[in-house]
Amino acid sequence: MKKLIVTLLILLISIVAHSQSGMGYLNYTIYNIVNNGAGQYANSSTDFANMFDLTKGATVYSSGTTVASNLLYFNGSFFTTVPNGGNYFGIRTTGYFIPQETGTYIFEIDGDDAEDFAINGTVIVSNYGPHGFTGYKYGTVNLIAGQIYTFVSRFEQWAGGWGMYLQWKRPSQSTYSIQSNEVYSSQPTSITPPLSVQFNFNFNTLITPTNFSANAYDYANNAYTLTPNNAATVISSNNIVDVSNIIDTAKNKAEGLGLTTTTNLTTLYNGIITVSDVYLAFQEYSNKGLLGGTMGTYFTSAIQYITADVNNDGVFNETDCYLLLEHLTGKQSLVSKLSNMLKLYNKSTYDSINHTNWSSYSGLKSIVPFTLPSGKYNDTFYVSTAWLGDVNLTYSSKQTAGVATFDVSSQNQIYSYIVTQLVGDSVYATITLNPMLQQVTGVQYHLNYDSSMLQYQRTQFTTAGNSTNFSTDKSSYINFGSLVTDGSTTLDNTTKYLIVFKPSVKLTNALGLITITPIDAVNQAGNQLKITIN
Amino acid sequence: MKSLIIILCCAIFIISCKKSVAPIVQDQIFTAQQNTVSNGQALSFTLKYKGIYTLTLVDSIQSTILTREQFNGIAGLNKLNIYTRTVQSKYLYLILEDSTKTQIGKTTLIVN
Numbered sequence: 340m341k342k343l344i345v346t347l348l349i350l351l352i353s354i355v356a357h358s359q360s361g362m363g364y365l366n367y368t369i370y371n372i373v374n375n376g377a378g379q380y381a382n383s384s385t386d387f388a389n390m391f392d393l394t395k396g397a398t399v400y401s402s403g404t405t406v407a408s409n410l411l412y413f414n415g416s417f418f419t420t421v422p423n424g425g426n427y428f429g430i431r432t433t434g435y436f437i438p439q440e441t442g443t444y445i446f447e448i449d450g451d452d453a454e455d456f457a458i459n460g461t462v463i464v465s466n467y468g469p470h471g472f473t474g475y476k477y478g479t480v481n482l483i484a485g486q487i488y489t490f491v492s493r494f495e496q497w498a499g500g501w502g503m504y505l506q507w508k509r510p511s512q513s514t515y516s517i518q519s520n521e522v523y524s525s526q527p528t529s530i531t532p533p534l535s536v537q538f539n540f541n542f543n544t545l546i547t548p549t550n551f552s553a554n555a556y557d558y559a560n561n562a563y564t565l566t567p568n569n570a571a572t573v574i575s576s577n578n579i580v581d582v583s584n585i586i587d588t589a590k591n592k593a594e595g596l597g598l599t600t601t602t603n604l605t606t607l608y609n610g611i612i613t614v615s616d617v618y619l620a621f622q623e624y625s626n627k628g629l630l631g632g633t634m635g636t637y638f639t640s641a642i643q644y645i646t647a648d649v650n651n652d653g654v655f656n657e658t659d660c661y662l663l664l665e666h667l668t669g670k671q672s673l674v675s676k677l678s679n680m681l682k683l684y685n686k687s688t689y690d691s692i693n694h695t696n697w698s699s700y701s702g703l704k705s706i707v708p709f710t711l712p713s714g715k716y717n718d719t720f721y722v723s724t725a726w727l728g729d730v731n732l733t734y735s736s737k738q739t740a741g742v743a744t745f746d747v748s749s750q751n752q753i754y755s756y757i758v759t760q761l762v763g764d765s766v767y768a769t770i771t772l773n774p775m776l777q778q779v780t781g782v783q784y785h786l787n788y789d790s791s792m793l794q795y796q797r798t799q800f801t802t803a804g805n806s807t808n809f810s811t812d813k814s815s816y817i818n819f820g821s822l823v824t825d826g827s828t829t830l831d832n833t834t835k836y837l838i839v840f841k842p843s844v845k846l847t848n849a850l851g852l853i854t855i856t857p858i859d860a861v862n863q864a865g866n867q868l869k870i871t872i873n
Numbered sequence: 874m875k876s877l878i879i880i881l882c883c884a885i886f887i888i889s890c891k892k893s894v895a896p897i898v899q900d901q902i903f904t905a906q907q908n909t910v911s912n913g914q915a916l917s918f919t920l921k922y923k924g925i926y927t928l929t930l931v932d933s934i935q936s937t938i939l940t941r942e943q944f945n946g947i948a949g950l951n952k953l954n955i956y957t958r959t960v961q962s963k964y965l966y967l968i969l970e971d972s973t974k975t976q977i978g979k980t981t982l983i984v985n
Contacts, residue, residue, distance in 0.1 A: 759946070815959075849956070
């Protein structure tokens, strides 16, 4: 029984000991060098080799595996005991180094007494001979992300104070540290670089990232093709998608990324293009002057030209304004496939787009080019998105500079009143506008109706001035409103919409058969307004 | 005499077992603080006076008005239906107002 307990205990200890290895760990051997064959001090790499040579007098005091920081950063004490009360000993630390990035790594080392550090058998940095801590020495080496290199550091103490600091920084870093995810006590059998792409969507409640999936592309002969192992990979709710498994394994890279979606684009676009988008487009266009040669004052971000250029011809003009208006009023839809409607940009490119160069970034942008791996073992790419027709950028990424601001403050509030009535064999919905003190140039609502019980008949508009009035039956709701595209007149408190439905069954009343959703409103200055139903 | 008493007792017993013809009790929607409703459900409430009234449905979470219906109320028991297919919210207030917009009833509705 006693034997069994001891055996189990040994087994348990060995399991625990075994688990204390791998990434973040290194191996060590502590030598007693009091009788070494290299003299008192390691004045060179060869001296170190001789000093730790068991055939030349050195003896192994202890060895094992421990966390990297125990072995690479110590001063006057060590995580375990050392020989001779802290004199006449050396430590050899070994393992593997797998860089996270490709490029020039810089290693720094300091110690008391001698120390050196080698990658793949080549000493990168050293500080030989007898000395105290003298300040860091530096060494550089070009490494490739994901490749496996051997890692060896050596330290020697003869007498007096003792210690060693060894740290490094990656090509992208500015400070030195011991980076435990790059060192391994044993050689990993396989490494899958965790590459991730972050999408910087500016989604609101209408747009759900998890309804979008990413696809990886190769690029050759001026064309993108899906990588052989591509599979549509769903974007997570925090807008991040990991494409490690869909890059071209033969090339070990991907060169483009595109999106697919399960979102109903027609529904989505009825929310994206609203009266304030169309009004802004008209105002910016008319504000540019007859020749259109100057920049208007209504677009505060260059991206707005790209989203307003709805025919993708690189020119923002009257045609685009009327296409937007026709989409709003239901005469012509801008809805097509996602690749025509959503533009993808590398974030730094997106942020660099300005009022003079925007046209070269217009057109279809359904695939964002990039290269994986980019020199980093674990990388994040930021992708900015712009929806065609989203002129006020409510649903598109904001640029870092030149951000369009259309915040709806409480001061920009107007009111609308709704009442429904059963009149004879019809149901009437009357919506009136109270613009408060705002110079309202556009309003838009959705009137939701129970299509199993009501049939849409007509809309009667009562509006002052020269507004474009619209009302489109979308089968479960009516998209209706008014827009004064030139801003020359405003919608006052005489504005009224009477929408008539015919019940398909006999009704005694219609409570709940019709509900209203205010969509958007805009004032003469192009500011978005909030409609409150009262 | 004995048989007469027995017959009388039986008669009393039979009469007492008959279902009473009491007035039908209606759900008075505004007497309860909270009601669960489903599409097409009838709502009833009593009005003192005949006149024009409105019923307003408010999303109680967002505090937004969803719809309002005007109707001719009668003095006494009124029965209306509520339809919920276009209502996106689960929690609503139902508010009854008279023609002077004075609130005379309010309750919480939970859409089933």
